[in-house]
Amino acid sequence: MSHSVLQQSLEQLGKVVLGKESQLKLAMACLLAKGHLLIEDLPGMGKTTLAHALAAVLGLQYQRVQFTSDMLPADLLGVSVFDAQNSRFDFHPGPIFTQLLLADEINRSTPKTQSALLEAMEEGQVSIEGETRPLPKPFFVLATQNPVHQSGTFPLPESQLDRFLMRISLGYPSAAAERLLLKGVNPREFLKSLQATMSLEQLAELQAKASEVHISDHVLDYIQRLVQFSRDYEGFSYGISPRGALALVSAAKAWALVEGREHLLPEDVQAVMPAVMEHRLRASSHAAGQGQALVDVVINAVDVLQG
Amino acid sequence: MSLVYQIPRKALWWLLIAQAAVILPLLQHLPSWLILVWTVCVAWRVQIVRGVYDAPKAMVKVPLALSMVVALIMSFGKLFALEPLVALLLLTFLLKLLELQSQRDVLLLLLLGFFVGSTQLLFSTSILAFLYAVFSFTLLLSAFMALHTATESKSLWQSLKKSSLIILQAVPLAVLMFFIMPRIGSLWTVPLSSGAGKTGFSDSMAPGNISQLNKDYSPAFRVDFADKKSPPQRELYWRGISLSAFDGRRWEISPQDRDPRHRYRRLRQQQQRFTQQWQEDFTNYRQQQGVPYVDYELMMEPSFQPWLFSMATAQVALKDVVSTNDYLFLRDSPVAQRLLYRVRSYPQFLREPEDLSRGQNFVNTQLPRGFNPRTRELVESWRQEGSSDRQIIARALRWFQGEFTYSLQDTSLAAENPVDDFLFNRQRGYCEHFSSAFVVMMRAADIPARVVLGYQGGQWNDDEKYLLVTQADAHAWAEVWLPDTGWQRVDPTNAVAPERIELGFREYIEQASAASETNGFAELRQAPWLAQMQMRLDALNYSWQSWVLSYDQEQQLIFFQKVLGGDEHWRIVAALMASATLVLAILGLWLWWRARPLPPPPELLPWLQLEQKLQRAGWQRNPAETAQQFAERIAAEKPELAGILKRYTQLAYKLLYLPANTEQQDAIVQQLRRLRNSLRL
Numbered sequence: 001m002s003h004s005v006l007q008q009s010l011e012q013l014g015k016v017v018l019g020k021e022s023q024l025k026l027a028m029a030c031l032l033a034k035g036h037l038l039i040e041d042l043p044g045m046g047k048t049t050l051a052h053a054l055a056a057v058l059g060l061q062y063q064r065v066q067f068t069s070d071m072l073p074a075d076l077l078g079v080s081v082f083d084a085q086n087s088r089f090d091f092h093p094g095p096i097f098t099q100l101l102l103a104d105e106i107n108r109s110t111p112k113t114q115s116a117l118l119e120a121m122e123e124g125q126v127s128i129e130g131e132t133r134p135l136p137k138p139f140f141v142l143a144t145q146n147p148v149h150q151s152g153t154f155p156l157p158e159s160q161l162d163r164f165l166m167r168i169s170l171g172y173p174s175a176a177a178e179r180l181l182l183k184g185v186n187p188r189e190f191l192k193s194l195q196a197t198m199s200l201e202q203l204a205e206l207q208a209k210a211s212e213v214h215i216s217d218h219v220l221d222y223i224q225r226l227v228q229f230s231r232d233y234e235g236f237s238y239g240i241s242p243r244g245a246l247a248l249v250s251a252a253k254a255w256a257l258v259e260g261r262e263h264l265l266p267e268d269v270q271a272v273m274p275a276v277m278e279h280r281l282r283a284s285s286h287a288a289g290q291g292q293a294l295v296d297v298v299i300n301a302v303d304v305l306q307g
Numbered sequence: 308m309s310l311v312y313q314i315p316r317k318a319l320w321w322l323l324i325a326q327a328a329v330i331l332p333l334l335q336h337l338p339s340w341l342i343l344v345w346t347v348c349v350a351w352r353v354q355i356v357r358g359v360y361d362a363p364k365a366m367v368k369v370p371l372a373l374s375m376v377v378a379l380i381m382s383f384g385k386l387f388a389l390e391p392l393v394a395l396l397l398l399t400f401l402l403k404l405l406e407l408q409s410q411r412d413v414l415l416l417l418l419l420g421f422f423v424g425s426t427q428l429l430f431s432t433s434i435l436a437f438l439y440a441v442f443s444f445t446l447l448l449s450a451f452m453a454l455h456t457a458t459e460s461k462s463l464w465q466s467l468k469k470s471s472l473i474i475l476q477a478v479p480l481a482v483l484m485f486f487i488m489p490r491i492g493s494l495w496t497v498p499l500s501s502g503a504g505k506t507g508f509s510d511s512m513a514p515g516n517i518s519q520l521n522k523d524y525s526p527a528f529r530v531d532f533a534d535k536k537s538p539p540q541r542e543l544y545w546r547g548i549s550l551s552a553f554d555g556r557r558w559e560i561s562p563q564d565r566d567p568r569h570r571y572r573r574l575r576q577q578q579q580r581f582t583q584q585w586q587e588d589f590t591n592y593r594q595q596q597g598v599p600y601v602d603y604e605l606m607m608e609p610s611f612q613p614w615l616f617s618m619a620t621a622q623v624a625l626k627d628v629v630s631t632n633d634y635l636f637l638r639d640s641p642v643a644q645r646l647l648y649r650v651r652s653y654p655q656f657l658r659e660p661e662d663l664s665r666g667q668n669f670v671n672t673q674l675p676r677g678f679n680p681r682t683r684e685l686v687e688s689w690r691q692e693g694s695s696d697r698q699i700i701a702r703a704l705r706w707f708q709g710e711f712t713y714s715l716q717d718t719s720l721a722a723e724n725p726v727d728d729f730l731f732n733r734q735r736g737y738c739e740h741f742s743s744a745f746v747v748m749m750r751a752a753d754i755p756a757r758v759v760l761g762y763q764g765g766q767w768n769d770d771e772k773y774l775l776v777t778q779a780d781a782h783a784w785a786e787v788w789l790p791d792t793g794w795q796r797v798d799p800t801n802a803v804a805p806e807r808i809e810l811g812f813r814e815y816i817e818q819a820s821a822a823s824e825t826n827g828f829a830e831l832r833q834a835p836w837l838a839q840m841q842m843r844l845d846a847l848n849y850s851w852q853s854w855v856l857s858y859d860q861e862q863q864l865i866f867f868q869k870v871l872g873g874d875e876h877w878r879i880v881a882a883l884m885a886s887a888t889l890v891l892a893i894l895g896l897w898l899w900w901r902a903r904p905l906p907p908p909p910e911l912l913p914w915l916q917l918e919q920k921l922q923r924a925g926w927q928r929n930p931a932e933t934a935q936q937f938a939e940r941i942a943a944e945k946p947e948l949a950g951i952l953k954r955y956t957q958l959a960y961k962l963l964y965l966p967a968n969t970e971q972q973d974a975i976v977q978q979l980r981r982l983r984n985s986l987r988l
Binding site: 264 | 907910911929930931933935936966967
């Protein structure tokens with residue numbers, strides 16, 4: 001059952017986001033692992049489309065917030081407004097009270113607003129005016145950010161980056177996909193026609209299944225070798241934290257499920273490694289490169305089978 | 308204003324601790340005011356560190372140093388002897404504490420500490436002293452560590468831990484050096500401890516001399532018998548010197564022999580010119596077949612006297628020693644260091660049985676005129692009753708047996724005629740009283756007699772099989788000359804208190820003090836556990852001395868010949884290199900063992916075997932490649948292998964990554980082996 005549901009969902013998504021199968025699978029794995037997803041790319045690459053499509057396919061409540069530099073936490077969380085008739089404060093919930101939140105261009109807002117999102121992502125609840133309010137379940141944050149070197153951005157600090165299970169980028173579309181686009185086939189048209197392929201119960205079931213994927217000692221050994229290498233290697237200013245290692249395991253498990261397996265292979269680990277580790281590593285000098293290059297260093301140095 | 312150097316606190320702590328440890332064993336040899344100096348220096352240094360006082364200026368330092376040297380000379384009376392020089396070294400070590408103006412000063416102070424710490428070995432070479440030296444060096448090293456790692460070390464103990472480790476690491480090297488370093492004798496001579504104030508043997512005997520010694524349980528010498536068995540206690544008479552000259556109260560060596568150096572030279576010259584009659588007799592006797600003898604090695608503690616000890620009648624193999632005509636041994640210089648010599652004793656040899664020379668006869672029958680008239684009267688009356696020499700000896704001993712008490716207490720004698728006083732009034736005394744009185748009686752009867760000083764008995768250590776003779780075993784007895792038998796040992800103490808001789812001194816006082824409170828032996832008693840412990844410690848020290856301290860050039864040669872088969876340089880170098888290689892090899896093995904690769908888990912084995920096979924055919928998996936990726940790479944180049952490799956990887960993956968299923972596992976391994984065997988590359 002589960003695999004066919006997943007296949008169906010991916011097929012639907014593929015109609016809207018053209019030629020990005022692996023990114024779609026990663027995004028799906030991220031949601032199955034109950035993680036938040038950060039999409040980093042230039043404007044106009046289809047980030048928002050992807051978020052829309054995901055919400056539609058999974059049948060989730062959906063809100064979109066465009067982050068700007070003058071945005072305040074209350075704009076996100078909501079405010080209490082005085083009701084003169086009833087002489088009391090009424091809480092007007094902000095856009096964050098939803099199941100899938102698309103936080104667009106998150107790094108354009110100030111750190112103050114960014115950190116308002118933090119508690120919500122970590123705890124699944126928000127504290128407003130001294131009152132703790134639970135968020136709906138499930139709660140996903142799909143954040144997009146512009147590349148950090150663009151002007152008018154407040155780069156997310158490491159602590160906040162760590163809250164995202166994965167960071168992916170979409171990249172330019174393939175020639176064939178772009179051709180279709182240019183021919184006037186607007187994928188956004190399909191958005192409206194997209195149907196939810198799974199219910200909330202099914203989603204929860206899949207999530208539970210993802211966490212139960214069998215992981216053998218050999219794969220665990222491999223993961224530990226990877227993590228240990230990232231900590232010992234001089235080219236990094238710091239290694240992967242235990243939370244990072246945990247993220248790697250749950251992401252790989254979800255990936256295995258998306259691949260239709262109930263056991264984990266080293267291939268799964270390698271597949272999710274860039275998305276999970278890239279934003280958690282920092283080179284000790286600029287010469288050592290960044291992003292994908294850093295992850296490649298780790299992957300290439302660590303033997304898959306033997307310590 | 309320039310910055311003032313401050314010694315790191317942890318280093319200062321260790322420095323002070325190490326200083327205390329270094330000073331401690333020296334205190335019993337050096338004046339106690341040095342403690343005061345140290346206290347003042349420490350207090351001053353601590354105040355400097357706390358920022359209360361300034362470091363002393365030259366105006367203070369120079370007079371201080373000078374006054375200390377003067378104080379040293381005043382308390383010793385001289386400067387160029389061992390103790391004052393050690394004290395001078397110690398003083399520099401203490402005063403330098405006031406002058407730590409740079410790290411270099413601290414280093415100097417610490418290095419000085421090693422010298423001062425070594426000087427305690429000039430006073431004692433026992434194993435305890437050695438271990439203590441190692442201990443104080445460890446503390447000094449800790450100060451070094453603390454000084455150099457001031458910023459890193461977190462706790463005080465870290466330095467101690469590190470320095471202990473360094474000392475331990477140095478042990479193999481030290482052992483190696485001990486065996487191999489050339490023993491070149493002493494490069495310089497240190498003025499040895501003068502032995503002043505040490506109780507020990509003296510060259511004269513007045514009442515009270517020996518009872519002084521009996522309170523001292525320090526070792527006099529140790530005897531290692533060749534057959535590892537001790538002769539019975541009553542035969543253990545260790546002769547040291549014989550005293551022939553008597554002034555009515557005091558026994559001494561005959562006047563012409565009193566200067567030992569002079570006597571040594573005279574005897575040596577005499578014996579070089581012609582062999583003496585008594586020597587010839589002894590030589591002839593020794594050459595006879597089947598004469599009984601006892602072989603032993605005697606390790607003598609420093610006595611600061613030139614006499615050696617032996618059982619009658621002995622032959623000693625040692626340079627710089629002459630035998631005297633009373634069959635004793637005289638060295639050319641006092642025994643200031645531990646001395647080991649080999650002895651063969653012939654207990655049944657008769658000394659000068661034929662005739663006693665006139666000179667000897669005169670010397671050994673001479674009595675001062677007018678002293679001890681009652682004694683003379685008594686003996687002369689025996690003579691007039693017609694007693695022979697032997698009968699007189701027997702009568703004298705019987706007389707002692709009757710009324711006399713062997714005791715340490717209340718033994719003071721009248722100054723005028725002490726022998727009369729002893730024989731007729733007091734009738735209680737100690738070995739020196741009995742031997743003295745007995746010899747006087749013999750001489751009164753014109754029988755040649757003399758007093759012999761030495762040790763009697765000893766304690767048999769059954770663990771290490773040696774005999775320990777302590778100062779407490781000091782004893783005096785008599786020798787009389789009779790025609791036909793020559794010089795014979797007669798011990799009047801044996802007549803009074805035979806148990807003293809039969810049991811040995813220590814046992815005897817155990818019993819005697821239990822029997823009576825009044826004989827003064829109770830205060831000499833030791834708790835049994837203490838005696839036991841002393842015995843153990845002595846055994847340890849004895850082993851230390853015989854195995855470590857007596858390892859000299861000769862022993863080294865024997866060692867080289869035994870272990871290396873010769874003492875040529877190349878052998879030593881080869882041995883050095885071999886042992887260094889051995890140590891490094893062990894270390895290397897250990898390091899390898901620590902980092903050895905763990906055996907691969909059994910599930911991984913089939914895959915690794917395949918990898919080996921592929922490797923032989925030139926296929927090498929990249930570390931980052933998974934098994935499947937590797938198989939696909941090969942398949943892309945060699946499509947004919949694709950099927951079998953795919954099958955193999957599938958099965959291997961089942962083994963590696965699927966939930967373990969023990970039943971299937973063996974079957975899969977079998978299958979994999981068959982697949983592997985069918986693989987043709």
